[in-house]
Amino acid sequence: MKLEGLHILLTYQCNYECDHCFVWGSPRQTGTLTLGQIEDILRQAKDAGVTSIYFEGGEPFLYYAILKAAVHKAAEMGFSIGIVSNAYWATSVADAEEWLRPLVGRVSDLAVSSDLYHCEKCLGENPQNAMVAAKWLGIPTGVITVAQPEEKSKESYDQLAEESAVMYRGRAAEKLSIAASKYPWEGFDSCPHEDLREPGRVHLDPLGNVHICQGIVIGNLFEKSLKQICEEYDADTHPICGPLLSGGPAALVMEYNLPHASSYADACHLCYRARDNLRLRFPNLLAPNQMYGALG
């Protein structure tokens, strides 16, 4: 597996607790990387051939001093750097400039979450402040906007944001799927969002878990190097990815003869439910508790 991007979940903690969050971010959540761990991760990422690092969460600006030091270190090492944030900190344009100035020249993408889950408007005041300040400072920005359940994704919102349809996994499977239209489970015969064979980028959580999709682990970087995890990864023999590749979440259900309802909101909804049912059998591959709605 050739890896180009590593998305580092600096923390599972978030100041918000959005219904659509598929990593169950919350103020009550636990698990945060130390700077020493991040430095080790960056060295391993370099060794594995990674060129692009994203810092996300949870909300990475909750640990601002560590985020800033990590960005400086990653920039020194030559990585292209992005950050995903809900911009809670951008209470005015002037203040947002103060938060962002130390990142100038190092961050090439500030992706700001802004939608009805995070704010009362599609482009809330704090995200707007962050966007304006970033523009003045020359930091490229983007907006991540997730549609409400049942809304079709739109091509753009005021030319600023691409709106994505909600994916019914994580907290969205619990909170949002109830009201969604449902479709027969057998029809979910492929994974619509992830390249499980050659993903190009993976997520790394504060416990060292390397996720090919959030909650599906292919190794632990605190136990084995990222390079070795990538070299040893065989999608077809992975007990979860193998069935998903052969026939999507429906094949995962059939492979392990799992209980299931007659219909689900989308492929991720069935996948998430099936995986939750398999956690006792594959505790190291379907982990950690945080990704399945339990406090860590």
Ligand code: SF4
């Ligand atoms: S179907 Fe499963 S593996 Fe694919 S994106 Fe959805 S949750 Fe992830």
